Amino acid sequence: MxxxxxxxxxxxxxxxxxxxxxxxxxxxxxxxxxxxxxxxxxxxxxxxxxxxxxxxxxxxxxxxxxxxxxxxxxxxxxxxxxxxxxxxxxxxxxxxxxxxxxxxxxxREGPPRGQLRISATTGFGRRIVAPLLNRFRTRYPEIAVDLLLDDRPMDFTADRVDVAFRDGRMEDSQVIARQLIPMPMLVCASPAYMRTHGLPRQVEDLAGHTCINFRTASGRIFEWEFKVGGRIRKFQPTSTCTFNDDELVLQAVLDGQGIAQMAGYQISEHLRAGRLVACLAQYAPDDRGHYICYLSRQQLPARIRVFIDHMTAGVRALDLQCATGLTPVRSAVPDEAGDASAASIAWRRRSS
Structure with missing residues (x-):
C-alpha cells in the first residue's frame, strides 16, 4: 500500500x-x-x-x-x-x-534623558546610593530614576535593570563590574561592651563572646569571614540574637548587646565618632568590594554613562574605607575573676 x-x-x-x-x-x-x-x-x-x-x-x-x-x-x-x-x-x-x-x-548624543532602572542591596542602597541620587537628579533632571532595593540575586534581563550595585566578590562573568571601593569587613563592638566583656584577640576567641547574626535574603545565616595565614576562613557564631536587617544588627551593636562583623560603609562614621571600636582587624578579608555593574561597555546610552561616572566619583569621595588608619589600642578589661591585668586589643580610627 x-x-x-x-x-x-x-x-x-x-x-x-x-x-x-x-x-x-x-x-x-x-x-x-x-x-x-x-x-x-x-x-x-x-x-x-x-x-x-x-x-x-x-x-x-x-x-x-x-x-x-x-x-x-x-x-x-x-x-x-x-x-x-x-x-x-x-x-x-x-x-x-x-x-x-x-x-x-x-x-546617544543629546542631553541625557529617559528612564534609568537601578538595583542595589538594601543597606548600601539606603545609606550610600539614595543620598547621591539627589545631586544626580539635580544635575540631570530629564532622567527618571527607578531605584530597587533588594538583597536577593538580581537578573539584568528579567528585572530590566540598567545598572546594579553589588557587594562582596564578583563571580558573574556575564556583566561588566567596576569596583567602586574595597569592602572591608570588621568585627565591632561598643565601648561599653568592650569595658564589660573585653574583645577577641584571635578568631578562636569569638566562641566566648555574644555575637549578633545577620540572616540573608535567601534565609541562611551570614558567615563571618577572616583571612588567616593568607587563606579565607569562615566562621558562623552561635547567637541568641539574629536579624534580617543590617541596620538592626548595627543598632544592637551600638546598644552594647554584642559584637558583629559588618561592612565598612555601615561603621566608618561610628568608628570616627568613637561609638564603635573594631577588633580582629589584622584578619579582615581584603578581597571583597563594592561594585557598579552593567551589561556592556559598548553603545551605552548617555543616561547610563553619566550615571556610572557620577556614582563612581561620588562613592569614592566618601570616607568609607574604615580599615585604613586603624591603630591597635590596649585597654585594661577585668577578667572573670575581677583581675584587671587581662588586656584586650581594640582598633580605633586615627584622627584625620
Whole structure:
C-alpha cells in the first residue's frame, strides 16, 4: 500500500513579512524619497547614494508589487494612482522608523534623558546610593530614576535593570563590574561592651563572646569571614540574637548587646565618632568590594554613562574605607575573676 504524503506548503506566501522583506524595505525607502523630492536625482542626494541605485530599488519594488508606481518622463516624475495609494499607506510607517532612529541618536548624543532602572542591596542602597541620587537628579533632571532595593540575586534581563550595585566578590562573568571601593569587613563592638566583656584577640576567641547574626535574603545565616595565614576562613557564631536587617544588627551593636562583623560603609562614621571600636582587624578579608555593574561597555546610552561616572566619583569621595588608619589600642578589661591585668586589643580610627 502506498501512502501519499501531502506536499509541504510553499514558503513564499506563508509569511508576508519574510517573503517581501529582502527587497521591499530598501525599495520603500527609495520610493518615499522619490515621491517626497519629486525627482530620482534629488532622492539620491538625500539618501547619499547613486541615482542608479535609487532607480534599481524602485524597479525591484514595482516588480515585486507588479504595479507601476511612477510616471516618468524626461522632464518630470509623478506618482500613478496606485503610487499615491501606496505612498499614503507607507509614509506614516517610514516616518515612525525615521523618528525612532533620531530618538536613538538623541539618546546617544543629546542631553541625557529617559528612564534609568537601578538595583542595589538594601543597606548600601539606603545609606550610600539614595543620598547621591539627589545631586544626580539635580544635575540631570530629564532622567527618571527607578531605584530597587533588594538583597536577593538580581537578573539584568528579567528585572530590566540598567545598572546594579553589588557587594562582596564578583563571580558573574556575564556583566561588566567596576569596583567602586574595597569592602572591608570588621568585627565591632561598643565601648561599653568592650569595658564589660573585653574583645577577641584571635578568631578562636569569638566562641566566648555574644555575637549578633545577620540572616540573608535567601534565609541562611551570614558567615563571618577572616583571612588567616593568607587563606579565607569562615566562621558562623552561635547567637541568641539574629536579624534580617543590617541596620538592626548595627543598632544592637551600638546598644552594647554584642559584637558583629559588618561592612565598612555601615561603621566608618561610628568608628570616627568613637561609638564603635573594631577588633580582629589584622584578619579582615581584603578581597571583597563594592561594585557598579552593567551589561556592556559598548553603545551605552548617555543616561547610563553619566550615571556610572557620577556614582563612581561620588562613592569614592566618601570616607568609607574604615580599615585604613586603624591603630591597635590596649585597654585594661577585668577578667572573670575581677583581675584587671587581662588586656584586650581594640582598633580605633586615627584622627584625620
Amino acid at each position: 502506498t501512502i501519499d504524503h501531502p506536499e509541504p506548503p510553499h514558503c513564499e506566501n506563508s509569511d508576508p513579512l519574510a517573503a517581501t522583506f529582502s527587497a521591499s524595505f530598501a525599495g520603500v525607502v527609495a520610493f518615499i524619497a522619490v515621491a517626497t523630492e519629486g525627482s530620482f536625482a534629488r532622492a539620491a542626494d538625500r539618501l547619499g547614494i547613486g541615482r542608479s541605485a535609487v532607480s534599481r530599488s524602485v524597479q525591484k519594488l514595482e516588480a515585486q508589487l507588479d504595479t507601476r508606481l511612477f510616471l516618468r518622463t524626461t522632464r518630470s516624475t509623478s506618482l500613478t494612482r496606485e503610487g499615491e495609494l501606496f505612498y499614503r499607506n507607507c509614509h506614516p510607517g517610514v516616518e515612525r522608523i525615521v523618528q525612532a532612529l533620531e530618538d536613538m541618536r538623541d539618546l
